[in-house]
Amino acid sequence: xxxxxxxxxxxxxxxxxxxxxxxxxxxxxxxxxxxxxxxxxxxxxxxxxxxxxxxxxxxxxxxxxxxxxxxxxxxxxxxxxxxxxxxxxxxxxxxxxxxxxxxxxxxxxxxxxxxxxxxxxxxxxxxxxxxxxxxxxxxxxxxxxxxxxxxxxxxx
Amino acid sequence: xxxxxxxxxxxxxxxxxxxxxxxxxxxxxxxxxxxxxxxxxxxxxxxxxxxxxxxxxxxxxxxxxxxxxxxxxxxxxxxxxxxxxxxxxxxxxxxxxxxxxxxxxxxxxxxxxxxxxxxxxxxxxxxxxxxxxxxxxxxxxxxxxxxxxxxxxxxxxxxxxxxxxxxxxxxxxxxxxxxxxxxxxxxx
Ligand code: FES
Ligand code: FES
Numbered sequence: 001x002x003x004x005x006x007x008x009x010x011x012x013x014x015x016x017x018x019x020x021x022x023x024x025x026x027x028x029x030x031x032x033x034x035x036x037x038x039x040x041x042x043x044x045x046x047x048x049x050x051x052x053x054x055x056x057x058x059x060x061x062x063x064x065x066x067x068x069x070x071x072x073x074x075x076x077x078x079x080x081x082x083x084x085x086x087x088x089x090x091x092x093x094x095x096x097x098x099x100x101x102x103x104x105x106x107x108x109x110x111x112x113x114x115x116x117x118x119x120x121x122x123x124x125x126x127x128x129x130x131x132x133x134x135x136x137x138x139x140x141x142x143x144x145x146x147x148x149x150x151x152x153x154x155x156x
Numbered sequence: 157x158x159x160x161x162x163x164x165x166x167x168x169x170x171x172x173x174x175x176x177x178x179x180x181x182x183x184x185x186x187x188x189x190x191x192x193x194x195x196x197x198x199x200x201x202x203x204x205x206x207x208x209x210x211x212x213x214x215x216x217x218x219x220x221x222x223x224x225x226x227x228x229x230x231x232x233x234x235x236x237x238x239x240x241x242x243x244x245x246x247x248x249x250x251x252x253x254x255x256x257x258x259x260x261x262x263x264x265x266x267x268x269x270x271x272x273x274x275x276x277x278x279x280x281x282x283x284x285x286x287x288x289x290x291x292x293x294x295x296x297x298x299x300x301x302x303x304x305x306x307x308x309x310x311x312x313x314x315x316x317x318x319x320x321x322x323x324x325x326x327x328x329x330x331x332x333x334x335x336x337x338x339x340x341x342x343x344x
Binding site: 037038039040042043092093095119122123124126127129130132133134135136137138139140 | 242243246247249250251252253254257275276277281282283284285287288289290291
């Protein structure tokens with residue numbers, strides 16, 4: 001039995017310690033906002049926060065998450081009003097949407113570290129997230145917009 | 157134009173030569189073709205017809221870290237009435253971004269009937285820093301019933317990128333992906 005803190009809730013799951021965190025999130029806990037894209041740390045669809053840092057849950061053993069705070073897209077904001085979520089809605093970023101949970105989770109760490117990210121910051125922070133639908137232009141714009149909203153104090 | 161109308165390319169092509177020329181005219185105007193911008197970039201243009209829609213792009217290429225980089229794109233689309241302009245624009249932008257990635261590095265190879273590139277470590281998909289900063293999309297306004305938009309803006313990206321590469325290097329690129337070694341052209 002492994003005890004996890006996910007989105008401020010405690011879960012006890014019967015999983016082997018080397019089970020990828022992504023499997024535990026989706027199949028044991030039922031939080032399916034986090035997506036499986038490649039399983040080999042290439043696409044970023046599975047990004048979640050571990051003690052505030054972006055990790056790829058497909059290559060993160062669940063044992064590594066024990067005693068840490070896991071945040072998934074479902075826990076980013078209790079009311080779905082994180083500046084990034086507002087900006088994503090405002091600019092209609094998504095197409096198929098498959099990559100977007102991972103994109104937003106990567107961008108959330110960027111915004112925490114850099115209140116006003118430059119295009120170069122965005123290039124660097126988002127290079128690990130693939131979007132097959134090609135929504136990169138809008139993702140970039142939405143990150144800039146979210147930074148603005150965040151600056152105005154429009155936080156969750 | 158007269159010739160295009162009398163002798164359409166392909167036996168079963170039912171394209172309307174005026175609408176085909178229409179997207180080229182629109183993209184010419186919007187991109188300022190032959191204007192001062194022409195000097196700043198290696199520019200390429202291509203147009204396409206499928207799913208009863210017409211698409212044309214002008215791609216503006218520079219280099220970034222020694223690699224060809226499409227910095228900006230102008231698109232003109234005729235797909236009849238556009239119901240949701242913002243979503244339609246997003247779709248065209250996506251087709252352009254993905255088209256650039258596929259044209260430059262989206263190669264698939266086979267061995268014993270199996271695809272060799274079995275995940276994203278070997279099958280390269282375009283990423284944020286490789287995508288253009290701007291894709292300006294213009295729709296022809298008319299009252300024709302809506303037609304396809306998922307596919308039509310995608311293929312002409314390849315032609316436009318190939319033409320921009322020709323402008324930049326003086327070499328013709330016929331083999332996709334264009335980052336792969338290009339075969340020698342047979343003597344004409
Ligand atoms: S599923 Fe984890 S990086 Fe692709
Ligand atoms: S929106 Fe479809 S993969 Fe990003």
